[in-house]
Amino acid sequence: MDFAENILKKNTPTWFNLSFDIFVCIISIITAYFLRFNFHIPEKDLNALPSVIIYVAIIRGITFIIGRTHAVIFRYTSTNDALRIFFVIFIGSIIFGVVNLVSYKYTKVFIIPMSIIIIDFIVSLLGLLSIRVFVKIMYLQFDNPDRKKLNVILYGAGKIGVLTKKALERDAGIKYNIISFIDDSPNKIGKILEDIKILDTKNIDSILKANQPDQLIISSQSLNPSNKKIIIEACIANNINILTVPPVSSWINGELSYKQFKQIKIEDVLEREEIKLNEDIIRKVITGKRILITGAAGSIGSELTKQVIKFSPSLLILLDQAETPLYILELELEKLSFYKKFEIVVASLNNKEKLESVFETFKPEIVFHAAAYKHVPMMEKHPDEAVMVNIVGTMNIADLSNKYNVFKFVMVSTDKAVNPTNIMGATKRLAEMYIQSFNSCSKTSFITTRFGNVLGSNGSVIPLFKKQIESGGPITITHPDVTRFFMTIPEASQLVLQAGSMGNGGEIFIFDMGKSVKIIDLAKKMIKLYGLEIGKDIQIVFTGLRAGEKLYEELLADSENTVKTDNSDIMIAKVIEYDFDYLSKEINELIGLINTFDNTQIVKKIKEIVPEFKSKNSIFAKLDD
Incomplete structure (x- = not known):
């Protein structure tokens, strides 16, 4: 066994391969004679056989050298190598036939009977290929016997x-x-x-x-x-x-x-039927237009960028304050051969002078506003920043869109804006209210899209679980009964694009998020996908609900209902609309509290403007008494 294994693993020299192939051809011509004469070769043919063997060996050897069939390592024989052997054997047999015809013309004698040439062709081809296949199979068997x-x-x-x-x-x-x-x-x-x-x-x-x-x-x-x-x-x-x-x-x-x-991936477990987009509507709105995407380096913003590019805008302005992700996005776009019309802008939503310069320079016709602070526990600690980005930042982009006659403004919102229990959700709800009220007094069509958690987005539960599993655990879950709606990043971005294209202004579009998913079930499936056992290889630990966190999310408030659209995945939420002047006055009072750094007063004012905002698991719950 060891001897055979060593032989199979060595690369035999080309002269050995050539000699072996010629030897196979010699055996093949002898076999052809036996088969042709039913194992009783006539004396005349038997006497001529030694000369025929030498003749066949010379012709086959020459064709093998020209075709370089002997240069191939037997154990790595491929389909192309097999074809080469076929052609080389075929050409050799053609030579035998042509020489036979010439010989018969002058001597009335065939050097090799024609029937034997045909039999020899078949036997030689099968012999050479069989040997190579056998060596390849044996090598695969011996190469790693303990595999x-x-x-x-x-x-x-x-x-x-x-x-x-x-x-x-x-x-x-x-x-x-x-x-x-x-x-x-x-x-x-x-x-x-x-x-x-x-x-x-x-x-x-x-x-x-x-x-x-x-x-x-x-x-x-x-x-x-x-x-x-x-x-x-x-x-x-x-x-x-x-x-x-x-x-x-x-x-x-x-x-x-x-x-x-x-x-x-766990995303495959939660995947749904492919969303049917009305590309004609999207094309009419996007193609040939100047498009601005804020938060372009984020999960939704970067995917929106990829989706928008498919519809050939005349210019794509990508704005974000996160320089590293924006740089990575720029590198990805530079690789595209079919689209080069984009501008990268590093800017804060609170730098209104810089934003005005962007609008004045590039004159966007459509704005997708995806920039926002989204982490619930972080915003509970920094309500002033949530106000400055989610509310003031949105107002800055909206005001400039109105001033520079933007055709459509599409804002990305969240299900956490429904009956908000945290500052992040409440500030996003306030942004929704501002956008919707602004639509009534502006030529710009202001549209809002609202959906749940996005699978694999920055800081979401799935990347966190992956990191925890790969580090040996434990997986941390806030509560055994917590549930969430999930949607993939491409799904969310496609629906934002579709809703933005079909909206006329003033709508809050909500998406069919499917069934809510228990986070503990999600964690268990991820553990099993890694081939691990719960409780043996990795533990699940419950840490308690975080500040502002709900057990379950909602897409509609109690006072809201929906209107169907032409797309079964998209509905319009019928919500309470606010007077723009009243809302602007209230928000300006809220903004005036920012520099006091008094979080209690800031949150108290938000609760006055958004009465359905009831804090949960938060120090601000006392303001609801």
């Missing part, structure tokens, strides 16, 4: 599924036993693909329990979110590792390798 063996199920019995299987077979580090393919196509279920049976996705639970695979790999590129969720949930329940095959466009040099497979 880990994994049982795998492949989802997707199509072309990508077959390529996935071949990628697994090429992986030298692990030996994979493909148990089965699973698919939801009735035309494929029960059939055999690559010697492996195709099973029905509907029976996923029983398939997993019966086979107990180590991994399930999703190779299908067209799996809808609902089916994907069923498969992932079943794997999580059975402690099975889940991998996905990346899109074909990201394969290196068009070839798939095991190293490109990705671990499933």
Whole structure:
């Protein structure tokens, strides 16, 4: 065994490969004679056989040298190498045939009978390819005899599924036993693909329990979110590792390798059906326009940037005060070959002179206002900053939009603005109120979009849980019953774009957030996706609700209801509208309190303007008595 392993691992010299190939061809021509004459070679042909063997060896040797088939390392033989061998053998056989015709013309004798040339071609080709395949298989077997063996199920019995299987077979580090393919196509279920049976996705639970695979790999590129969720949930329940095959466009040099497979993400568990956008409406509003995005370096702002670019604005002005994320965004955009019309602006929302310079210089026609302070506990400690950014910053951008005749102003708000229990939510609600009231006395159409938590956004729960899991835990959750609505960053950005395009002004659009998710369930699924056991590998610790935190979020206040739109994912909230002059007077009084640094008075004034603001788990709850 050790001797065979050592031989297989060595690179044999090219002269040895050439000699071996010629030897195979000699055996092949002898075999062809035996087969042609039914193992009873006539004496005349038997006497000529030594000369024929020398003749065949010379011709084959020359064609091998020209075709360089001997220069290939046998254990790495590829499809291209096999094709090269086919052509070299074919050309050699053609030479035998041509020489035969010339010989017959002058001597009336064939050097090699024509039928033997055909048999020799087949036997030589099979012999050379079989030897190489055998060496390759034996090498893969001996290369790592102790390599880990994994049982795998492949989802997707199509072309990508077959390529996935071949990628697994090429992986030298692990030996994979493909148990089965699973698919939801009735035309494929029960059939055999690559010697492996195709099973029905509907029976996923029983398939997993019966086979107990180590991994399930999703190779299908067209799996809808609902089916994907069923498969992932079943794997999580059975402690099975889940991998996905990346899109074909990201394969290196068009070839798939095991190293490109990705671990499933928690976002995939929460993924929903693809949002259907009315791109014609968006195109009419965005294409050829000058667009300003505030908070452009943030999670929503940067995704909005990517979505807006698809509709070819004449200019994209990207404004943020966070220089490093803005620089990273700039580097990403510079890589784009199809869009170069953007300007990067570092500015604070409170620097109105700088903002006016931006409006005067670039004259934006549409504004997407995504800049805001969003962290609840932080804003409980710094209500003055929440007022300055979420309220005053919004007013500055809105006032300049009105002054410079911006066509549409679209503000990104939050579900925390509904029946707010914290300063962040209350300041965002005040910004909503200002924007909506301003619409009644401005040529600019002021529109608000309101949605819940965004998966994977900066500072959100999922990146926090990932960090805690990777550091060994524990995972910290404020309360076992806390729930949240979730939406992916692309989903949120697309809906902001859609709502902003369809809005006429004065609307507060809310999005279909699906079902709320218990945070503890989210944490448990993430732990299992990492292949860990709760209570054994990692602990979950409850820390108590933070200042201003709710057990559950709402998209509508008690006094609000909704009106449907043409898009089933978007509704209009019918809310109380405020007089612009009254609201401006109240907000200016609030702003006047900022320089006193008296947080109690600042929060008290916010509560006067937003009467539904009732603090929870906060030192400011005493102001509600």
